Amino acid sequence: xxxxxxxxxxxxxxxxxxxxxxxxxxxxxxxxxxxxxxxxxxxxxxxxxxxxxxxxxxxxxxxxxxxxxxxxxxxxxxxxxxxxxxxxxxxxxxxxxxxxxxxxxxxxxxxxxxxxxxxxxxxxxxxxxxxxxxxxxxxxxxxxxxxxxxxxxxxxxxxxxxxxxxxxxxxxxxxxxxxxxxxxxxxxxxxxxxxxxxxxxxxxxxxxxxxxxxxxxxxxxxxxxxxxxxxxxxxxxxxxxxxxxxxxxxxxxxxxxxxxxxxxxxxxxxxxxxxxxxxxxxxxxxxxxxxxxxxxxxxxxxxxxxxxxxxxxxxxxxxxxxxxxxxx
Numbered sequence: 600x601x602x603x604x605x606x607x608x609x610x611x612x613x614x615x616x617x618x619x620x621x622x623x624x625x626x627x628x629x630x631x632x633x634x635x636x637x638x639x640x641x642x643x644x645x646x647x648x649x650x651x652x653x654x655x656x657x658x659x660x661x662x663x664x665x666x667x668x669x670x671x672x673x674x675x676x677x678x679x680x681x682x683x684x685x686x687x688x689x690x691x692x693x694x695x696x697x698x699x700x701x702x703x704x705x706x707x708x709x710x711x712x713x714x715x716x717x718x719x720x721x722x723x724x725x726x727x728x729x730x731x732x733x734x735x736x737x738x739x740x741x742x743x744x745x746x747x748x749x750x751x752x753x754x755x756x757x758x759x760x761x762x763x764x765x766x767x768x769x770x771x772x773x774x775x776x777x778x779x780x781x782x783x784x785x786x787x788x789x790x791x792x793x794x795x796x797x798x799x800x801x802x803x804x805x806x807x808x809x810x811x812x813x814x815x816x817x818x819x820x821x822x823x824x825x826x827x828x829x830x831x832x833x834x835x836x837x838x839x840x841x842x843x844x845x846x847x848x849x850x851x852x853x854x855x856x857x858x859x860x861x862x863x864x865x866x867x868x869x870x871x872x873x874x875x876x877x878x879x880x881x882x883x884x885x886x887x888x889x890x891x892x893x894x895x896x897x898x899x900x901x902x903x904x905x906x907x908x909x910x911x912x913x914x915x916x917x918x919x920x921x922x923x924x925x926x927x
Contacts, residue, residue, distance in 0.1 A: 640656075666802050681711065692704075
């Protein structure tokens, strides 16, 4: 990494709150290894359309940076393969060409698509990784008004995931309106890859957070779990709750970070495949804990807007290690 990426690094005091939590989370309880010579080394980088934040604890500052470099490389690899915003990524090539002929993608991308399809099938299409055209149509980061209702209806209730054919690493679209969007699962996969890179470097205590998909490795001082604060959807400068996490992932889906307002209504980025429009719900965020971040990411995306009974039933069947920890 270039020096300017490291120039803002500093080592917080033992009581200091650190903002390893752009997005949904804030992490407290700075972890220090058993030796006083160990210290927290952290870095933030733009990746996957958000900010990726990595913090590790190690005696050797240079070695810690090497581990962080490896983790960042994994995040950027996943972004290069799975972003829908370039024509050259696996997903970009599939969305351009797979309606005409099968497109070969990397094993990594194929694995994430396969997992996404399992979530789609288990949820009866509440999670649908093939809504890329609807996501682009709503484009809540740029729009000021809702798209025409006729365009929304055209993509509603289609269960487009059933028209995606995956044969090992070959992808074929059986419907012209299929467009893959791995936004509800890809970041979680990237976090898992980054965590594995840290483990491969011998890191035992650390954090990886990419826009609200977070994995906590090990614990803080005195073997205590990491304390993660969940930002309030009503006021993101405050916390709505705290949970303890150790060697586990958490992910939050909510309607309060990506949205636009029009005529008194708020239109957010979490779409209901049945209507082709943002999900209508009385809740504003769902946080899920799981063994893997890809699981937590997909589970939180799917559970947002479902009744608690239905969501719990889905998780028991699809991912028994996943549990909803907060609903706001």
